[in-house]
Amino acid sequence: MSDSTDLKKAGLKATLPRLKILSILEEPRARHMTAEDVYKALLDMGEEVGLATVYRVLTQFESAGLVIRHNFEGGRSVFEINQGGHHDHVVCVECGEVFEFYDPAIEERQRRVAETLGFHVDSHSLYMYGTCLGMKREGRCSKKRIPGTGTP
Amino acid sequence: MSDSTDLKKAGLKATLPRLKILSILEEPRARHMTAEDVYKALLDMGEEVGLATVYRVLTQFESAGLVIRHNFEGGRSVFEINQGGHHDHVVCVECGEVFEFYDPAIEERQRRVAETLGFHVDSHSLYMYGTCLGMKREGRCSKKRIPGTGTP
DNA sequence: GTGTAAACTAGAACGATTCCCATGCAAAAA
DNA sequence: TTTTTGCATGGGAATCGTTCTAGTTTACAC
Numbered sequence: 001m002s003d004s005t006d007l008k009k010a011g012l013k014a015t016l017p018r019l020k021i022l023s024i025l026e027e028p029r030a031r032h033m034t035a036e037d038v039y040k041a042l043l044d045m046g047e048e049v050g051l052a053t054v055y056r057v058l059t060q061f062e063s064a065g066l067v068i069r070h071n072f073e074g075g076r077s078v079f080e081i082n083q084g085g086h087h088d089h090v091v092c093v094e095c096g097e098v099f100e101f102y103d104p105a106i107e108e109r110q111r112r113v114a115e116t117l118g119f120h121v122d123s124h125s126l127y128m129y130g131t132c133l134g135m136k137r138e139g140r141c142s143k144k145r146i147p148g149t150g151t152p
Numbered sequence: 153m154s155d156s157t158d159l160k161k162a163g164l165k166a167t168l169p170r171l172k173i174l175s176i177l178e179e180p181r182a183r184h185m186t187a188e189d190v191y192k193a194l195l196d197m198g199e200e201v202g203l204a205t206v207y208r209v210l211t212q213f214e215s216a217g218l219v220i221r222h223n224f225e226g227g228r229s230v231f232e233i234n235q236g237g238h239h240d241h242v243v244c245v246e247c248g249e250v251f252e253f254y255d256p257a258i259e260e261r262q263r264r265v266a267e268t269l270g271f272h273v274d275s276h277s278l279y280m281y282g283t284c285l286g287m288k289r290e291g292r293c294s295k296k297r298i299p300g301t302g303t304p
Numbered sequence: 305g306t307g308t309a310a311a312c313t314a315g316a317a318c319g320a321t322t323c324c325c326a327t328g329c330a331a332a333a334a
Numbered sequence: 335t336t337t338t339t340g341c342a343t344g345g346g347a348a349t350c351g352t353t354c355t356a357g358t359t360t361a362c363a364c
Contacts, residue, residue, distance in 0.1 A: 013310065013311070013360085013361055013362080014361080014362095015310090015311060015312080015360070015361070016312095016360090017311080017312070018311090034351090035351080035352080036351080048313080049312090049313085050312075050313045050314060050315090051313095051314095051352090052312090052313075052314075052315090052352085052353075052354085053311080053312060053313070055351090055352060055353070056311085056312090056353085057311095059353095071223050071224070071225055071226075071227065072223075073223060074223075075223060075227050075228075075229065075320085075321085075350095075351080076227075076350090076351060076352095077227070077351085077352090090265075090266070090269060090271055090273075092271075093274065099269060099271075101265050101269070103261050103262075103265055105257070105261050106258050106261045106262065106265075109255050109257050109258045109261070110255075110258065110278075110280060113242075113253050113255055113258075113280075114242070114280060114282065117242060117251065117253070117284075118284070119242055119244075119251075119280070119282055119283070119284055120282045120283045120284075121242075121280050121281070121282040122245065122281050122282045122283070123280075123281050123282070124278070124279060124280040124281065125277075125278070125279050125281075126262075126276070126277070126278045126279075127276060127277050127278075128262060128265075128266060128271070128273050128275075128276040129273070129274050129275050129276065129277075130266065130271055130272045130273035130274045130275075131271070131272045131274070132269075132270070132271055132272075133270060133271065133272050165330085165331095165341075165342075167329095167330095167341095167342065167343085169342085169343075170342090186320090187320080187321080188319095188320080200344085201343085201344080202343070202344040202345060202346095203321090203344090203345090204321090204322075204323085204343085204344065204345075204346090205342080205343060205344065207320090207321060207322070208322090208342085208343085209342095211322095227319095227320080227351080227352085228319085228320065228321095229320090229321090
């Protein structure tokens with residue numbers, strides 16, 4: 001299905017900035033981007049889009065369920081395209097790399113805890129922070145820093 | 153053990169601002185406070201402490217392991233005194249109330265996941281956001297808003 | 305094509321946090 | 335005791351990410 005159709009289904013007009021932003025987030029290598037990252041990517045591809053628009057659009061996308069917003073350590077938000085399957089995150093504080101995982105047992109226990117407390121859960125987030133020792137991407141921890149993650 | 157001893161053990165001089173801030177965080181009703189909350193509490197008790205000092209001291213306390221910093225949804229940080237036992241959080245987006253829980257099974261599964269990934273975990277955070285239907289504190293969801301939590 | 309509401313841009317404003325620096329104070333040296 | 339040294343402080347300015355405002359442009363139903 002085209003991006004344009006995705007947007008209309010979400011009740012949003014298919015404007016140029018929105019289409020561009022969506023396409024950037026859909027690139028496989030994009031995964032977790034800050035608003036600033038998206039803005040820079042737009043500039044790099046020669047698009048005239050204001051930073052304010054990026055923030056507005058990302059927030060709209062979040063409301064529409066097209067993207068998911070994460071608040072990693074350090075305060076700033078990172079966005080990820082919503083491809084359906086829920087998952088949690090492991091963040092390497094050395095290289096800033098973000099890995100994903102899904103554990104049914106954890107999900108089930110969370111449901112249980114909420115039930116016990118009489119709590120209706122809208123969303124939950126689970127992040128693990130540490131170092132990717134022996135992680136196999138390019139041999140080891142890549143030392144490349146991704147904005148919005150890790151410690152200084 | 154006195155606060156003064158706690159500070160010295162953490163390698164920090166026992167200065168007045170630090171003692172005051174520590175004592176505020178130790179009050180049982182304090183639990184989860186923003187830097188601003190701590191600052192206001194100091195002003196209320198007639199102390200002359202700068203906001204910058206509050207931030208600086210809280211960060212030092214965090215490094216020393218005396219307090220834990222949380223990044224709840226909404227961006228701002230909330231601080232909680234570290235009383236040893238690790239726990240996770242359930243945040244009511246209606247009233248801003250924060251509840252704590254600990255589930256050994258979840259902790260164990262997390263450890264397992266990290267192990268599988270060859271990842272050394274320094275810390276992790278698990279938050280559930282929702283509404284505290286039927287929660288029994290003062291009958292129900294108290295509608296009192298706590299800074300740094302919840303949606304607008 | 306045209307009208308209208310929605311979306312856009314740039315820049316100002318905002319709130320949280322950090323930086324800067326002159327001053328204060330307490331432990332170590334003389 | 336006096337001097338020195340160095341960390342801690344307070345206040346305001348600066349910075350950062352994010353949101354708001356005003357005026358202009360665009361998408362889409364007619």
